[in-house]
Amino acid sequence: MNLAIPGFDYHRIAVADGVALNTAVGGEGDPVVLLHGFPQTHLMWRHVAAELAADHTVIVPDLRGYGASDKPAETGPETYAKRTMAADIVRLAERLGHDRFALAGHDRGALVAVRAGLEHADAVSHLAIFDVVPTLDMWEVLHGADAAVAFHLYLMAQPPGLPERMIAASADEFFGHFLDVWTKDPAAIPGPVRAEYLRASREAVPSIVADLRASSGIDLDHDRADRADGNLLRMPVTVVQQDWGAALGYDAAAVWRAWAPDLDHRLTDAGHFMAEEDPASVVKALRDLLAR
Template identity: 50%
Template sequence: MTTRIPGFTTRRVSVDGTELHFAIGGKGPPLLLLHGFPQTHLTWRSVAPALAEAYTVVCPDLPGYGDSGEPGEGVEHYSKRAMAATFAELMSTLGHQRFAVAGHDRGGLVAFRLALDHAERVTHLAVLDVLPAVDIFAALAGPSGVFAFHLYFLAHPEPLPERVIGADPAAFFGHFLDSWTKVPGALPDAVRAEYLQALKSPSVVHAICQDYRAGVFFDLEHDKEDKALGRTLDVPVLAMWQDPGETPLPFDPAVVWRSWAPGATTKALACGHFLPEERPEEVVAAVRGLLR
């Protein structure tokens, strides 16, 4: 990659056999920022420098995404439980036993799983424009499923999704980058091109498909088990999502997140899906408010 988060350095660390690429900057209490689909750690490029004024900010590429290596061939390696364990170990390697975590989209699911499975490690949790697997699949029915077709398509057994995407990765992933963005200029041409360059790699395409397969065949079951046990989050939680405007959502994100975290702070932002890139100042302010 050529684009960098201003003021941050990049490093590589092997964690449980997975080569993780990450950017790190700032000084103070540790804060882990996890990106979503179909992006890389650069989704935080306008958020991380501001947060680094008071925090040590760590921005990795998810396993298999961007410049991070694949965690293993089996789908189970892409479960959010497995990814959460990997990032808990990364933070230990960096000398941080307790830390805050914020995640967008797929990264939000990893952050959620970190707070559930490693409650003794996580001090604060922020989740951006995502719902746990058990809740999103329960909510999608009828026409709403059309707009979330990728959740089902990418989870199909290999090699069908990989072969279809491989015919024109830029067209497939560019569809999401363009149609999910509502704020003009939020994705500059250079950043968009960098995302698409990473997404040309067959290994990255495969990893993304594995991530979504794990969402159906592992994450969904893990969430069901936790919901049946009545597990909730005891740390301060912030949940933000895009304001759907005149098109109502088939669920209420505030109700969903308060079922997991009764005291959660919730906020809708006037933008598309990519909150950290479309409304970075508001994301920074909300995260600072959570961490105070």
């Protein structure tokens, strides 16, 4: 890891057999855990974490398989199931002395956060989700030519072998594509940070593919089971996202309300990487959530 969040201390914290998470911790007060997305690391939260640390203990890990955290080989679908990755985060908080915490996730980290909220409701006091749709609903709303915006999901859903080789052959171009097309303000991801995202992703191709592959299989099975059982997110939930509903022809707020009865749904004019493009609005959404 070449870059760090200023003022934060770094730890390697064991959360499972053979898996330790690189974790930045700063501030004092009620704990808030921030989970990054694809193709990023914990550094995406650098602005937001610094603001929240004024009155919260802020915990910012690299997810299993990403950044400077351990990257276990995919021995089966459970290795990178969101259930497994959510258990990592609950264990991480416990190791830091917190049996209850607020949780926020962006993109892939948001899917981990949702799974934590569904399966560890006693641990998650508040839940914030940034620019993602639940796994089950994501596959239901993608169809026809509109699904081309999510071509990477279909590529990484393929069995092990081909997607890893294809992506590794041009890793910087592949991951850089998303940093470019999903960003409205390129200056929000300065050169050194972009280089760190590319380096970290280039070194984690198998585990990143395994993470996304899980969302076409085991994660989907877990969401289906929750829908059938009526398992909901019972804590206060805030969702902030671009207007993907209008773009893809569905009611995004209604999709989320079916999972989260206590919902504050907001749209943003920022791009996908809103914690970097518009950190002030993200901090406000989090503070509003924590006040509920």
